Amino acid sequence: MQKILDAILADELDTIGSLDVPQSYRAVTVRADAVGMFAGLDTKEKDPRRSLHVEEVPTPELGPGEALVAVMASAINYNTVWTSIFEPLPTFGFLQRYGRMSPLAKRHDLPYHVVGSDLAGVVLRTGDGVQAWHAGDEVVAHCLSVELESPDGHDDTMLDPEQRIWGFETNFGGLAELALVKANQLMPKPAHLSWEEAACPGLVNSTAYRQLVSRNGAGMKQGDTVLVWGASGGLGSYATQLTLGGGGIPVCVVSSPEKAEICRRMGAELIIDRAAEGYRFWKDEHEQDPSEWKRFGARIRELTGGDDPDIVFEHPGRETFGASVYVAKRGGIIVTCASTSGYQHVYDNRYLWMHLKRIVGSHFANYREAWEANRLIAKGRIHPTLSRVYRLEQTGQATQDVHSNAHQGKVGVLCLAPEEGLGVRDSILRQRHSEAINRFRGV
Ligand SMILES: NC(=O)c1ccc[n+]([C@@H]2O[C@H](COP(=O)([O-])OP(=O)(O)OC[C@H]3O[C@@H](n4cnc5c(N)ncnc54)[C@H](OP(=O)(O)O)[C@@H]3O)[C@@H](O)[C@H]2O)c1
DSSP, rough: OOHHHHHTTOOOOOGGGGGGOOOEEEEEEEGGGGTTTTTTTOOOOOOOOHHHHEEEEEEOOOTTTEEEEEEEEOOOOOHHHHHHOOSOOOTTHHHHHHHOOOOOOOGOSEEEEEOOOOOOEEEEOTTTTSSSTTOOOOEEEEEEEEEOOOOOGGGSGGGTTOOOOTTTSSSSSSSSSSSEGGGGGEEETTTSSSSHHHHHHHHHHHHHHHIITTTTTOOTTTTOOEEETTSSHHHHHHHHHHHHHHEEEEEEEEEEHHHHHHHHHOOOEEEEEETTTTTOBBBBSOOOOHHHHHHHHHHHHHHSSSSSEEEEEEESSSHHHHHHHHHHHHHOEEEEOOOTOOOOOOOHHHHTTTTEEEOEEEOSHHHHHHHHHHHHHHSSOOOOEEEEEEGGGGGGHHHHHHHOOOOSSEEESSOOOTTTOOOOOOHHHHHHHHHTTTTTTTT
């Protein structure tokens, strides 16, 4: 592994293909024999630092159409929070189901799960049939794993019946020194970014792109008012940028003055601090309070000069969904990709049908959408929102930061990279955007 790292650091990428692939590597895992460890605890009390381990695991065999990547950096996504607390289900069920598909897929069904759905690194080896990528290429990987054998996914790859999120529903994820991906997941690493900056937008930026911009999602247009929940978080920090970049008007919802400030620094003007304004959409566990929906809607109108949101960018789920349906504009769209606070949503359907609103489900991004989202990063139109970077051994703490909502934007992890700031190729483009690239740092 050291020889591979030395070659990358010495910029001897043309030698990478001739170096031996290590038989094992260090990886962040959860273990199948630990799935019961948090029994009886509340979600918030389940601590990823107890379930995530860094251990040496065997390097998987490379299959056709695949690539083995030396991972310089990765990032924490909320799916690693779910995996590490074994909610809503332990991910080993996903691996077993995948393993039943074919002898090649059987490699993924192991008593440990190497997690992580983002990476920036260097291609080490490619499998049979891979033409577009070669050892030594500097890459990022999106997390859509599909088989593409069914016509269902041929128009929109997210509709493939064998669609999986790499590093969550498959093994050999990105929080490790090596990762196994399908070669179709690879995309060029944005040249003006360091490894850790390049690794952090992938999953959330692609998801926000489909959810908000793509015609498969809300299809935002110029002038649209977009209510963005968690506007300084992983998804939200990209939704806010995409809204501004596409000529929309974001109304950013956050929960602290610091988060409000970072939204202002991204260029947003309309901001609601949900904690300071004390919205309580639920009276108790069973009943919502429509007067709070109304108070929230009135506040949005006060900020926008009377406009309701054309689009509500939803992911908190149960806690906010009733309010989201209520405040959306007549004919507007509530586009949802998650249910962080609970997946049994309750809303008053009269406000949906009488006002001709639509609820649209969205999940990650198809190949093309992920490529377009990465292109925006590479062109310096959308910027990474990296706030803090941990070492691989500290992945438990990094995941706990996201679990406890103590973070801003994205939390990065150095895998093989010995320090931050390496891997930049285009310093002129970087210089042009340096303030935006560093906006979330240390806040
Ligand atoms: N389907 C997909 O493809 C996909 C892709 C990415 C993520 N997701 C899911 O989307 C969710 C968010 O992911 P993320 O990366 O954005 O996480 P994140 O970085 O934790 O950001 C989420 C933000 O949502 C806000 N929030 C959390 N709970 C809330 C609540 N009860 N009410 C209102 N706001 C709340 C918080 O912001 P404030 O406290 O500042 O309001 C938080 O910072 C997760 O459940 C994740 O699994 C799904």
